[in-house]
Amino acid sequence: MYAADTTTISQEVGGTGRSREISIGRRFYSQDYVRAKDGRYTWKSPSVLGKWSYGQNFPGVVRGEDLINGINPGFLRLGAFNTAYSADGGTFEGVRTTVFNGVVTVPELGERQAGMFFGTEQEDGSWRGSITWKLWVGPDNLPRRFHAVLRFAPTHGGGGVETMTMNTIYRGWGSPVKITAPPKHLITDDW
Template sequence: MSWLQPSGNKAEIGGAEDDLMRSLCTLLGVLTLLFMSPLTGAAHAQTGDPLDRAISALKGKFAEKSSVLFSRKTRQGFGSDATLTVVYGKHRFAANAGVRASDVAEVSTMGDEPVHFRMINIGRDTYTQGTWADVPKGKKWLHWQDADGFLWSQNLVDALNPKFLRLISRNAEKTSAKGRYDGVSTTRYDGLAEVGLLGSRQAGIYYGTKDGDWAGGRIKWKLWLGPDNLPRRFQAEIVHEPYGPEQRADTVRMNVLYRGWGTPVRIQAPSKNLVAEAG
């Protein structure tokens, strides 16, 4: 006799129905865990910032005290007043500091007058030499201590800066454009970020929140990531808003290539007998 057929015992029937309901609830709970959990995880992954993996990959390189080689071209201004700057360098990382040491050679040209500059940073110590520098006889370098204008920091417009990547990730869009840089295939992300403050120092262009009369601007960018989620190329058009009605916006165009991730680099201070203390 089927359990669905009445037996004449109401208590028995009620008990069977209770057992059935408990079994169904248990089964539904198991099915929910099996089928809904992966979907929930996938939905959560899709709502994360697009550049999360790049940020994690960078922090991993910092923790490894790894290194990278780079080249950068920037063009600022318009027409004959434009300045072209070409930079070649190498960075060494530290877990908490990001870029802890760097060796950078730079040539800036405005018109026909190239200006050469070299800068070595190790921790908070900076060594500079250039065609503009007034160095005592017999010396080739100037030493600066805690000179923030020369030091890499976490407010630079730089694809090696996790905080900057977090800023631009909010509006990042993955594109179908591909490219091959540093010997690997890349995926490109594009976006636009508006900031309340833009400025420039020797270490690079920096951004921040609105500060008094300082003008902000916008950063239109493209970022190419390798299969390891590390930056291989970064382009930006950075527009400084004018300070007043009689001024015009200033534009900087930047193109950076990164290569040789993990390549051992040697960055050391110049010989002491060639160094003079900066005034």
């Protein structure tokens, strides 16, 4: 992956969270906030809405075969190794699909800039758990949709199980993609 433009929407204690990250090579731009039901922003990064924080990606931050998604060969191998099943997936956005699905339990689950990741050996991570996943693939063998439910359990006892749901849609295969950096006047070093 050379460039990515990702938006994440999440339900947080204080309201709805929204983050957008743009990576181009090792350059990284981000905007994050949590907005309460009454419209107030309870958290912003950077502190001025509409601005972008800037940084440099470390090698391996945006790449790696340990990312949980429907286009990562490492995750696909892990899923296939742990008994994946296939069936008629119906039609998704006008394309007939086959759905592959399975469940895998891993000794490490975590998050980094590029997304959620798994580990096959327990490291210094504080979470382990299961990944229940489905991948819809078109007749051209290209992914169309990926859905996963991650159940996080603390590695060192205590605390309850946390759940996260991922839903990714893949479109525009073969179409040119242009990801551009935010304008310079919107970039700040405020994190």
